[in-house]
Amino acid sequence: MRSLTEEETKVVFEKLANYIGRNIAFLIDNANDPHVFRLQKDRVYYISEKIAKFATSVSRSQLMSVGICFGKFTKTGKFRLHITALTYLSQYAKYKIWIKTNGEMPFLYGNHVLKAHIGKMSDDIPEHAGVIIYSMNDIPLGFGVSAKSTNEARNLQPTAIVAFRQGDIGEYLREEDTLFT
Amino acid sequence: MGRRAKSKQGLPPTFEEIQAEKERKQNKNKRSAESDRGDSKKSKSNGKSNGKSNGKPSKDNKSKGKPKYEKKVREDVVEDAADLPQVDLEELSSAKKSLFDESEEEEEEDINDEFDLEDANEDEMFDSDEEGRERPMFSDDEEDDLETLNAANMEEYSRRLEQEEAEEAEEAAKELQESQIQPRAKVLPSDEELAVLGNGPQDVTMVRTRMIEIVKVLENFKDLAEEGRSRTEYVNRLLSDICEYFGYSEFLADKLFHLFSPSEAMEFFEANEIARPITIRTNTLRTRRRDLAQALVNRGVNLQPIGSWTKVGLQVFDSQVPIGATPEYLAGHYILQAASSFLPVIALDPQENERVLDMAAAPGGKTTYISALMKNTGCVFANDANKARTKSLIANIHRLGCKNTIVCNYDAREFPKVIGGFDRVLLDAPCSGTGVIAKDESVKVSRTEKDFIQIPHLQKQLLLSAIDSVDANSSTGGIIVYSTCSIAVDENESVVDYALRKRPNVKLVETGLQIGKEGFTSYRGKHFNSKLSLTRRYYPHTYNVDGFYVAKFKKIASSPHDVSKAGAQEKESLARSEAEEEGIIHDDFAEFEHDEDAAIIESSVKRNLKRKGINPHAKKEKEKAL
Numbered sequence: 001m002r003s004l005t006e007e008e009t010k011v012v013f014e015k016l017a018n019y020i021g022r023n024i025a026f027l028i029d030n031a032n033d034p035h036v037f038r039l040q041k042d043r044v045y046y047i048s049e050k051i052a053k054f055a056t057s058v059s060r061s062q063l064m065s066v067g068i069c070f071g072k073f074t075k076t077g078k079f080r081l082h083i084t085a086l087t088y089l090s091q092y093a094k095y096k097i098w099i100k101t102n103g104e105m106p107f108l109y110g111n112h113v114l115k116a117h118i119g120k121m122s123d124d125i126p127e128h129a130g131v132i133i134y135s136m137n138d139i140p141l142g143f144g145v146s147a148k149s150t151n152e153a154r155n156l157q158p159t160a161i162v163a164f165r166q167g168d169i170g171e172y173l174r175e176e177d178t179l180f181t
Numbered sequence: 182m183g184r185r186a187k188s189k190q191g192l193p194p195t196f197e198e199i200q201a202e203k204e205r206k207q208n209k210n211k212r213s214a215e216s217d218r219g220d221s222k223k224s225k226s227n228g229k230s231n232g233k234s235n236g237k238p239s240k241d242n243k244s245k246g247k248p249k250y251e252k253k254v255r256e257d258v259v260e261d262a263a264d265l266p267q268v269d270l271e272e273l274s275s276a277k278k279s280l281f282d283e284s285e286e287e288e289e290e291d292i293n294d295e296f297d298l299e300d301a302n303e304d305e306m307f308d309s310d311e312e313g314r315e316r317p318m319f320s321d322d323e324e325d326d327l328e329t330l331n332a333a334n335m336e337e338y339s340r341r342l343e344q345e346e347a348e349e350a351e352e353a354a355k356e357l358q359e360s361q362i363q364p365r366a367k368v369l370p371s372d373e374e375l376a377v378l379g380n381g382p383q384d385v386t387m388v389r390t391r392m393i394e395i396v397k398v399l400e401n402f403k404d405l406a407e408e409g410r411s412r413t414e415y416v417n418r419l420l421s422d423i424c425e426y427f428g429y430s431e432f433l434a435d436k437l438f439h440l441f442s443p444s445e446a447m448e449f450f451e452a453n454e455i456a457r458p459i460t461i462r463t464n465t466l467r468t469r470r471r472d473l474a475q476a477l478v479n480r481g482v483n484l485q486p487i488g489s490w491t492k493v494g495l496q497v498f499d500s501q502v503p504i505g506a507t508p509e510y511l512a513g514h515y516i517l518q519a520a521s522s523f524l525p526v527i528a529l530d531p532q533e534n535e536r537v538l539d540m541a542a543a544p545g546g547k548t549t550y551i552s553a554l555m556k557n558t559g560c561v562f563a564n565d566a567n568k569a570r571t572k573s574l575i576a577n578i579h580r581l582g583c584k585n586t587i588v589c590n591y592d593a594r595e596f597p598k599v600i601g602g603f604d605r606v607l608l609d610a611p612c613s614g615t616g617v618i619a620k621d622e623s624v625k626v627s628r629t630e631k632d633f634i635q636i637p638h639l640q641k642q643l644l645l646s647a648i649d650s651v652d653a654n655s656s657t658g659g660i661i662v663y664s665t666c667s668i669a670v671d672e673n674e675s676v677v678d679y680a681l682r683k684r685p686n687v688k689l690v691e692t693g694l695q696i697g698k699e700g701f702t703s704y705r706g707k708h709f710n711s712k713l714s715l716t717r718r719y720y721p722h723t724y725n726v727d728g729f730y731v732a733k734f735k736k737i738a739s740s741p742h743d744v745s746k747a748g749a750q751e752k753e754s755l756a757r758s759e760a761e762e763e764g765i766i767h768d769d770f771a772e773f774e775h776d777e778d779a780a781i782i783e784s785s786v787k788r789n790l791k792r793k794g795i796n797p798h799a800k801k802e803k804e805k806a807l
Contacts, residue, residue, distance in 0.1 A: 051560050051585060054536070057600040058589045064568075065575045065588040084579040104508050137476070139512045169511040172580050180575040 001040040001055060001063060011079045012037065012044055012070070016089075018130035019081075019143060023092035040065075043072045044079070046088065065180070082179065083142065083167040086132075090140035093132035097121040097146075097163055104135050108170035113144065116158035125150045131163050142168030205356070367407055368394040369418055388426050392447065395419045399443040419443065423450060429625045436633070436669060437615060439705060445722070452722035453618040459497040459504065460487055461515045462523065462546070464581045465553045468514045470495065476509050490695040491523050493550075513581040518546040521616075521719055521729040525609055525664035526550045528692040528717075528733045531559075532657050535604035538562045540593040540647055541611060543570035545577035551607065552583035561586045562600070564593055594642050594749035597650040601743060604658030608647040610640045610676075612667035616728020619721060637671045638760070642752050644680045648687055649743050653736040661687065661734040668720065668728040670704045677716060677732045678709040686738040689715045692731050696724055700732070 004012065016024055027035065027046070034049045040063055047055070047067025055066045068088065071081040081089075099107060103117025119136045127149045133142045144163040146153075153162050171179060368391060395415050398405045402412055416438075423434045427450050438446045461484075463470040470486070470493055477484060481501035487494035495515075497504055504510070505517055531537050531551050542548045542563035552561050563578070565571050568590050578586050591599055593608075613632050614624045647661050663680075665672050677700075681687065689712040697717030702709050716732040747755070787797040 048585070051587060054560050054562075054600065055587045058587065058591075062590045063587070064571045064590050065578070065586070067586070068582075068584050069575075069579065087579075087582045087584070108508060108511060135508060139508060139514075141508065141512070169508075169513075169580075172511055172576055173506060176572065176576055180572045180579075 001038050001052075001060060001066070004037050004039050004044065008039065008044075008073070008079075009037070011073075011077070015071075015079045015081060018145075019089050019094065019132065020092040020130075021094040023094065026092055027088065037070070038066065039073075044070045046070050046085075081143070081167065083169060083171045084179070086140050086143065086167070086169065089143055090132050090134070095122045095125040095129055095131040095146065096134055097125075097131050098134045098136055098138075099141070100136060104141065107133065107141055107165065108168055110165065110168065110170060110174065112147075112161045112165050113163040114158070115153065115156045115160050115162050118153075118162055121150060121153070121162070123150055125153075127152070133163065133165075133168070140169075142166070142170075368398055369407065369410060369414060383425060385426065388422050392419060392422045392426065395422070396443045396447050416443075427454065427625070428622075430628070432630055433615070433625060433628050440668060440670070448722040449720060452720075452725075456619055457519065457721065457725060457727055460518060460520045461495050461497060461504070462518045462550060463493040463495065463515050464513055464549065465493060466557060466582050467512065468509075473509065473514050476514070477507070480507055480509075487520050488696075491520075491527070493553075494520055494523060496520075511580070516546055516549060516577060516581060518550075519727050521666065521726040522546050522609075523550065524694055524697075524717075524719065524726075524729060524731050525607060525662050526554065528664075528694055528731050529605055529607050529660060529662040530693060531555050531605055534559045535655075535658055536560045536562075536602070538564065538596065538603045538606045538647075538650055540564055540596065540606065540608045540643060541566070542574055542588075543567065544573040545575075545581075547607060547609060548574065548586065549577055549581045549583050552578075552585055553581070555585065557582075557584050559585060562603070563588045564591055564596070566590070566592050592749040594646045594752045596646050597743060598746050598748050601650045602652040603650050604652060604655040605660045605662075606647045606651050607662050607664075608643055609664045609666075610643055610672075612636060612640070612665040612672050613669060614666055616666045616668045616719075616721070616730075618728075620727065633669065633671050637676055638756065640665070640672060640676045641679050642756050644676055645683060645742070646752065648680060648684050648734065648736060649740070649745070651736045653686065653739040653743075659736045660690075661736065662692075663732045663734070665730050666727055668718065668730065670701060670707075673718075673730040673732070674701050674704065674709050674713050674716070675707065677713060680734070681710050681712070684740065684742070686740045687734040687736050689713065690733050690735045691715055692717050692733045694731065697731070698723070700730070 013024060016027075020027075035046060036049050036052050038045045038047060038052055038055075040060070045065070045067045046069075051067060055063060068084060069082055070085040070088075071079055073079055097113060098119040098121065099113060099117045100119045103114065103119075106117065107113060113133060122131075125131060125146050127146060129146050131144055131146050132140060133144060134140055142165060144165045144167075146163050147161045148156065156162065370391075395418060398407075399412070399415055399419070402415075406412070406415070420431065420434050420438060423429060423438065424431050427434075429437075429450075437449065440446070441449055463473050474484060474495060477495075477500075482504065483498040483500065484495045485498065487496045509515065510517075526547050529537075529551065531554050533555050535555065536559055537551055537555070539548045539551060539561065543565040545563065548561060548563040555561070561583070563574060563586050565574055565588075571588055571590055575588055578588065589599070613628050613636055614621055615628070618624050644661075644663055647663070651659055651661055653659050663677060667673065677689070681689070689710075692715065694717055697719055699714045700716035700718055702711050702713050713732075716730065719726050719729040719731075721728055790797045
């Protein structure tokens with residue numbers, strides 16, 4: 001386990017900025033309980049500094065997970081967000097889309113968000129911006145990228161895609177074997 | 182007996198009981214017939230017409246069955262009957278009327294009488310009811326005579342009444358005795374039957390009936406046992422029937438049977454055939470129980486809080502959607518967790534800002550509960566020795582949003598070498614699973630004697646490691662909780678007792694759990710520390726949770742073991758050598774050193790001779806002289 005290099009930090013923060021924008025500041029500047037990013041194998045974890053210190057006593061090969069996993073670096077050096085980061089993403093989300101009850105299950109099965117399923121959405125979403133998907137009773141269901149801006153989306157067909165799915169909580173069941181190793 | 186049980190029909194009498202009852206009836210009929218004959222003779226000699234007395238015997242017989250069993254309950258009625266001749270005729274005729282009104286019913290009762298003996302004995306309501314109706318019946322017996330009652334036959338009549346009365350009283354006493362001592366039924370199969378039984382599969386209902394009968398005998402062995410049969414014979418038959426009926430290996434059936442009284446054991450084995458209710462635990466990091474219940478009810482789930490002892494548990498009765506795949510489940514609002522798994526965490530009672538170790542954490546039900554109780558503060562080390570199982574552990578931790586966990590993959594005996602000084606340690610030890618047979622049937626046959634040596638061996642080492650990993654000077658904690666999902670004493674009380682012997686710096690404390698039975702302080706000749714009554718046992722048949730065991734320690738002082746750098750291998754070899762050493766002392770106590778003994782024997786022989794005044798050397802000199 002080690003802290004991220006400058007380059008790695010840049011890649012991770014660029015990705016996060018898509019979803020939470022300037023709220024990234026809240027992640028790194030927490031005066032009374034400072035949190036840090038740590039890299040273990042190819043995964044990036046976000047934890048309280050205190051816990052990170054305790055975790056140093058566990059050897060690298062035996063440390064399976066610490067705090068919340070944000071995602072992993074691919075072999076090509078890109079950073080991919082995991083659904084496990086949703087806890088923090090939903091907390092600091094910039095753009096939000098709420099989907100109706102009839103759209104919940106299709107989304108949790110890995111489908112994109114259709115116009116017909118949208119209950120409400122933030123007013124100022126631009127095209128290709130990171131959005132967090134919620135159910136109508138404010139349960140975070142996943143995240144994705146908007147296909148159209150809010151204004152354009154208003155005039156779409158019911159079957160048209162409004163947001164491309166990138167991660168949803170259905171992965172806890174579907175991807176259990178690959179997500180956590 | 183509850184009100185409900187009272188209104189139900191009791192158990193049917195056994196064949197033997199019915200038979201005995203019949204015989205008794207016949208005997209009595211004979212006797213009363215005889216006495217009547219005697220009466221008629223007397224009345225003849227008195228010069229009375231015998232026409233009426235001839236018709237009487239049959240009538241007497243018919244009505245006899247009734248008063249007889251009524252007497253058994255209340256003898257004072259007899260006295261009332263004796264007073265009857267003085268009763269005035271008007272009252273009698275009214276009684277007669279009432280009798281006719283109910284004649285059909287009474288006859289019915291006469292018939293039922295035979296079958297409902299036990300019921301009637303138990304049922305007070307029935308009796309008191311009967312009493313009122315019963316009285317006219319007595320007068321009816323004598324009705325014919327009363328009509329012709331005159332000074333001439335008065336004496337003879339009263340004598341006959343007295344005689345009958347005495348007879349009935351005698352019978353009532355006899356019957357009272359008989360009802361207490363039921364006929365000793367033959368429940369054990371004879372040798373010939375045994376030979377047949379060995380040949381192939383048995384009739385399941387027959388085996389079941391026999392089991393119930395044997396349990397009944399064992400409950401009251403002194404009175405019910407067949408003569409010449411020992412208790413062991415009954416127990417052995419019952420055990421082999423249990424193996425046959427429920428499919429246990431003989432070894433395991435024997436082990437589990439002796440934890441309970443026979444009837445309780447039967448309840449336990451039967452409870453193991455039924456699945457426990459599905460329960461879920463609310464994740465208080467994400468939601469509240471009321472909100473969750475509401476959300477799930479809207480999805481068509483029928484649920485209800487588990488009990489007053491937990492504020493986060495919900496019991497699911499039935500559901501229209503898969504309970505493990507609802508959006509609420511995926512969002513981490515709840516986790517599927519057996520009710521018994523709440524108990525060790527409730528006992529552990531983790532506080533905020535503490536450092537806690539869960540030594541065998543997968544699949545994370547307890548770890549996430551600890552984390553939720555600490556409100557994501559402090560630090561939870563979740564360890565599991567099995568790498569594959571850490572996957573589900575990590576999944577659950579992330580799904581439920583526990584941010585304060587560290588997941589590691591050590592042999593738990595490596596602690597405290599890895600890191601020690603915890604405020605609290607939870608050891609939910611790997612076990613044989615005899616408490617969760619309902620969940621995993623394979624336990625019934627797969628567990629052997631070897632398992633009950635190896636598993637406790639590991640558990641002892643784990644528990645010592647757990648104790649050593651705790652900081653005795655912790656201001657808030659210093660707590661160790663040991664739990665298993667087994668009910669075997671080898672894995673519970675004897676492990677805890679071992680730890681108390683090896684680590685005098687810990688003591689058992691109250692678990693703080695509202696339910697549960699006390700742990701054993703002695704079991705089949707083994708005696709444990711008296712404090713073991715503070716530990717708690719849970720059985721499927723008493724609380725409808727999985728079989729479980731919880732013990733809570735408090736560490737009161739540090740020990741040199743706390744700073745030891747021994748890893749799992751060192752501990753294993755240490756424990757092995759220790760077990761070997763103990764084994765030598767326990768099994769073959771000592772060997773005789775014949776050479777050393779010879780010298781001691783010789784000297785003591787000499788001393789004895791001297792005491793008797795014989796010179797031990799004199800003999801030798803004699804021999805020399807020869």
